[in-house]
Amino acid sequence: MGERNWRKIWQHVAIVLVIVLALMSAAVGGAVALNVDHLGRLAQVLELIHSQYLEKVSGDQLVDGAIKGMVDSLGDPYSTYMDASDNRQLMDLIYGQFGGVGIVLSLKDPNKLIVLQTIKNTPAAKAGILPGDVIVKIDNVDTSSISQDKAVALMRGDPGTKVTLEVYRESEKKTLTMTMTRENISVPTVEGEPLPGQPDIAYIDISQFSTDTGTELAQVLKSMDIQKYKGVILDLRYNHGGELNAAVKVASYFVTPGPVVYIVDKDGHVTTKNAENTYINKPLVVLVNEETASAAEIVSGAIRDRKTGTLVGVKTFGKGIVQTIFQLDSGTSVKLTTAKYLTPDKISINKKGIEPDVQVKLPKGENATVLPLDTNFDPQLATALRTLQAKINR
Missing domain, CATH: 3.90.226.10 (2-enoyl-CoA Hydratase; Chain A, domain 1)
Structure with a gap:
C-alpha cells in the first residue's frame, strides 16, 4: 500500500481521535485520561497492519471496518453501518423500487431465511418459490453464515443479471435450485x-x-x-x-x-x-x-x-x-x-x-x-x- 494512502488513513484516524476526545471530554470531564489507552490501542493496531500484515489492505476497507465495528459494538440489531451498496439498496426499499427477484423474508426465525411471500408477477413468483421455502444458498454463498440484510443485498442487483437460489421445501422434503433474472421490482404497498x-x-x-x-x-x-x-x-x-x-x-x-x-x-x-x-x-x-x-x-x-x-x-x-x-x-x-x-x-x-x-x-x-x-x-x-x-x- 502506498505511503500516500496511509497518510490518508492516518488523517481519518486523527479526525476520529479528535471527535472521540471531544465527546469524552463533554461526557466525563477529567476522566478522559483514563480512556486514552483505548485510542492508543487503535493507533497501535493500525501501525501493526501497516508494518506487519502480509496482504494489501485499502484505506477504505480499514475505515469502513472501524466504523462498522464501532456501530456493531452497540449490540443493537437495528443500528448498522451501511456501505454504498447497502445504503443504495435501503434507499431503494424506502422509495419502493429496486432491482431484485421479489422475495419478502420472514422475521420469525432470525437464523433462517424463510420466504414469507413473493411479490406477484416477479421472477421469484414465476420461478415457483413458495411461502415457507428456506433459502440455503445464494449464488453458492451459504446463508447460515450471513445476516438477513446481507442475504437481501445478495439477491438484489441490476436488472438483467442472474441469481441462483437453493431452497429447501419442507413439505416436499427436498432441495430445489432455481436461477432467476433480476428485474425492476416496483412494490405496490x-x-x-x-x-x-x-x-x-x-x-x-x-x-x-x-x-x-x-x-x-x-x-x-x-x-x-x-x-x-x-x-x-x-x-x-x-x-x-x-x-x-x-x-x-x-x-x-x-x-x-x-x-x-x-x-x-x-x-x-x-x-x-x-x-x-x-x-x-x-x-x-x-x-x-x-x-x-x-x-x-x-x-x-x-x-x-x-x-x-x-x-x-x-x-x-x-x-x-x-x-x-x-x-x-x-x-x-x-x-x-x-x-x-x-x-x-x-x-x-x-x-x-x-x-x-x-x-x-x-x-x-x-x-x-x-x-x-x-x-x-x-x-x-x-x-x-x-x-x-x-x-x-x-
Missing part, C-alpha cells in the same frame, strides 16, 4: 378490493410503509369510493413496518384528529405526531399477527388506543423504537436507534407487542389468506369478518 362474497365490506392490505404509502392509500380509497362500504377490514399481517411519517398518514384515515404516536428521544424530549383531518369514519377491524412490526404497530396501537377499531389476530412483533438514517460521505450511511415511540395512551410496546382485542391463531401449517381470491378465508380473516358484521349491525 396498498391494495384494496371488496371482500369476496361481501360486496359491502372493503378489504385493504398494506404490505409495508414506504414514502408513498400514504398517497397510495388515498388513491385506493378514492378509486374504491370508500364511503359506499358499510365497513373496512385493514390487513396489517406480515407488515414489517417502514417509514414513520407514512404510518402517521395511514393512521389518519382510521383515527380522528389527535395523537397517533409520541416520539421520545434520548433526552426525554417528546414529539407528538398528530393525525391529519382525513378520518373515513367507518366500522373497522384490523388484522395483526406476530410479524406486524414497527410502523405497522404504530397504526395498530393508535387504532386500539383511540378506540376506532378492533384488533383481531395474535400479539404483534414488539418493535417500539425508531431508527434514523444519517448519510455519510461516498454514498455510505449509518442507521442508529435514536428514539422510542409510545402509543396514544403513552404505552411502550418495545419487546412486548400489542395484544389484539380478539385472539385468533392460525392452525399450524395454514397460510393466511392475504388478498383472498375467494370466500375460503383463514380463521383470522373469518373472525375479522364476523367481528365487523357485529359492529355494523349494532
Whole structure:
C-alpha cells in the first residue's frame, strides 16, 4: 500500500481521535485520561497492519471496518453501518423500487431465511418459490453464515443479471435450485378490493410503509369510493413496518384528529405526531399477527388506543423504537436507534407487542389468506369478518 494512502488513513484516524476526545471530554470531564489507552490501542493496531500484515489492505476497507465495528459494538440489531451498496439498496426499499427477484423474508426465525411471500408477477413468483421455502444458498454463498440484510443485498442487483437460489421445501422434503433474472421490482404497498362474497365490506392490505404509502392509500380509497362500504377490514399481517411519517398518514384515515404516536428521544424530549383531518369514519377491524412490526404497530396501537377499531389476530412483533438514517460521505450511511415511540395512551410496546382485542391463531401449517381470491378465508380473516358484521349491525 502506498505511503500516500496511509497518510490518508492516518488523517481519518486523527479526525476520529479528535471527535472521540471531544465527546469524552463533554461526557466525563477529567476522566478522559483514563480512556486514552483505548485510542492508543487503535493507533497501535493500525501501525501493526501497516508494518506487519502480509496482504494489501485499502484505506477504505480499514475505515469502513472501524466504523462498522464501532456501530456493531452497540449490540443493537437495528443500528448498522451501511456501505454504498447497502445504503443504495435501503434507499431503494424506502422509495419502493429496486432491482431484485421479489422475495419478502420472514422475521420469525432470525437464523433462517424463510420466504414469507413473493411479490406477484416477479421472477421469484414465476420461478415457483413458495411461502415457507428456506433459502440455503445464494449464488453458492451459504446463508447460515450471513445476516438477513446481507442475504437481501445478495439477491438484489441490476436488472438483467442472474441469481441462483437453493431452497429447501419442507413439505416436499427436498432441495430445489432455481436461477432467476433480476428485474425492476416496483412494490405496490396498498391494495384494496371488496371482500369476496361481501360486496359491502372493503378489504385493504398494506404490505409495508414506504414514502408513498400514504398517497397510495388515498388513491385506493378514492378509486374504491370508500364511503359506499358499510365497513373496512385493514390487513396489517406480515407488515414489517417502514417509514414513520407514512404510518402517521395511514393512521389518519382510521383515527380522528389527535395523537397517533409520541416520539421520545434520548433526552426525554417528546414529539407528538398528530393525525391529519382525513378520518373515513367507518366500522373497522384490523388484522395483526406476530410479524406486524414497527410502523405497522404504530397504526395498530393508535387504532386500539383511540378506540376506532378492533384488533383481531395474535400479539404483534414488539418493535417500539425508531431508527434514523444519517448519510455519510461516498454514498455510505449509518442507521442508529435514536428514539422510542409510545402509543396514544403513552404505552411502550418495545419487546412486548400489542395484544389484539380478539385472539385468533392460525392452525399450524395454514397460510393466511392475504388478498383472498375467494370466500375460503383463514380463521383470522373469518373472525375479522364476523367481528365487523357485529359492529355494523349494532
